[in-house]
Amino acid sequence: VPLLSNSPNHFLATLSPTDADLVRPHLRPLHVPQGTFIFKAEDSIERVYFPQIGVISLIVGLTSGQFVEAGMLGRNGVIGAGAPLDGAIALNSAIAQVESSGLAADTAVMKRLVRESETLRISLVRHEQVVSAHTQQVAACNALHELEERLSRWLLQTRDLLKTDTLPLTQEFLSQMLGVQRSSVTLVARKLQEGGLIRYRRGHIQVLDVEALQDSCCECYTAINAHFRRLVGWSPDGAVGEQRAGT
Amino acid sequence: MTGYYFHIKNGVDLIKDPEGTELLTADEAKSQALKSARELWADAIKSGRDLRADAVVIADEHGQTVTFVPMAEALPERPR
Numbered sequence: 373v374p375l376l377s378n379s380p381n382h383f384l385a386t387l388s389p390t391d392a393d394l395v396r397p398h399l400r401p402l403h404v405p406q407g408t409f410i411f412k413a414e415d416s417i418e419r420v421y422f423p424q425i426g427v428i429s430l431i432v433g434l435t436s437g438q439f440v441e442a443g444m445l446g447r448n449g450v451i452g453a454g455a456p457l458d459g460a461i462a463l464n465s466a467i468a469q470v471e472s473s474g475l476a477a478d479t480a481v482m483k484r485l486v487r488e489s490e491t492l493r494i495s496l497v498r499h500e501q502v503v504s505a506h507t508q509q510v511a512a513c514n515a516l517h518e519l520e521e522r523l524s525r526w527l528l529q530t531r532d533l534l535k536t537d538t539l540p541l542t543q544e545f546l547s548q549m550l551g552v553q554r555s556s557v558t559l560v561a562r563k564l565q566e567g568g569l570i571r572y573r574r575g576h577i578q579v580l581d582v583e584a585l586q587d588s589c590c591e592c593y594t595a596i597n598a599h600f601r602r603l604v605g606w607s608p609d610g611a612v613g614e615q616r617a618g619t
Numbered sequence: 620m621t622g623y624y625f626h627i628k629n630g631v632d633l634i635k636d637p638e639g640t641e642l643l644t645a646d647e648a649k650s651q652a653l654k655s656a657r658e659l660w661a662d663a664i665k666s667g668r669d670l671r672a673d674a675v676v677i678a679d680e681h682g683q684t685v686t687f688v689p690m691a692e693a694l695p696e697r698p699r
Contacts (some may be wrong), residue, residue, distance in 0.1 A: 448622055461648070487693060518662070518666060519662065542638055543636075543637065543638050544638060544640055551653040552658060553651070553654050553658045554625055554636065554640060554651075554655065555625050555652075555655035555656075555658070555659060555675055556625075556658050556659065556662060558625070558627060558634060558635075558636050558637075559627060559634060559659070559671070559672075562634050573637075574637055574638060575638070586659070
């Protein structure tokens with residue numbers, strides 16, 4: 373594993389040199405194909421995953437078989453950050469919304485490391501907190517905001533994590549994540565397309581006008597980014613400087 | 620499994636479902652179209668905007684219309 377300060381994963385890249393040396397020998401590459409679960413609700417989380425690319429959705433499943441997305445993470449976060457902090461039972465499910473690869477470490481090992489390093493522990497706590505802040509914002513958004521706003525937010529978030537304007541998403545998947553019927557997505561996608569904000573091709577959505585898409589969002593896009601900036605020092609454009617735990 | 624497409628008819632305009640979805644039976648497709656129509660109503664009512672749909676049209680993989688659900692059929696009954 374190369375030096376972590378250059379890692380595309382924000383958590384790894386912002387570790388102090390001492391913490392990076394602690395963690396680095398225990399990291400191994402992990403590839404998660406699209407649609408694969410990293411863990412399911414109530415599973416024991418065996419490893420902590422640091423995505424470098426791709427998008428992981430945190431989803432809440434219901435007994436009907438339906439599920440709704442509660443949040444998404446990628447290069448900005450940690451999947452299972454709470455596991456080494458004595459929270460090894462998964463509270464929700466994590467699935468690769470877009471094929472993902474990154475680095476992973478065993479929960480047991482990370483648990484040992486956080487006892488050695490207070491700053492590493494704080495860093496994981498912050499990342500667990502930002503997931504909580506994110507999912508709470510999404511709960512409010514899902515309850516009160518219109519589909520067009522939510523879909524716009526969702527597309528921008530996915531674009532930020534993938535750092536590309538071409539998003540490999542089907543409308544079926546979008547409708548599942550947003551908890552709506554396919555036809556509702558068809559209508560909104562058509563409206564955004566007519567406005568020149570996106571272009572839809574089979575299985576792909578191309579973002580054409582980022583500013584207009586930001587205008588079409590609810591406040592939740594900005595609010596979620598503010599949480600990431602404040603808690604873990606991450607912003608989509610990377611303009612905010614590194615913020616290390618404990619500083 | 621069969622591929623079904625859920626287009627939205629709005630006047631002379633047909634807003635096409637670009638992807639379709641795999642379902643087991645035509646009944647399942649009809650029930651999904653009904654749910655879609657209800658949600659289109661619900662969104663229009665909640666947002667106070669015009670309903671821009673006349674029907675949800677179900678088409679098969681060859682583009683042939685299987686059946687359709689007129690928006691009026693998706694409204695709830697009013698028991699008196």
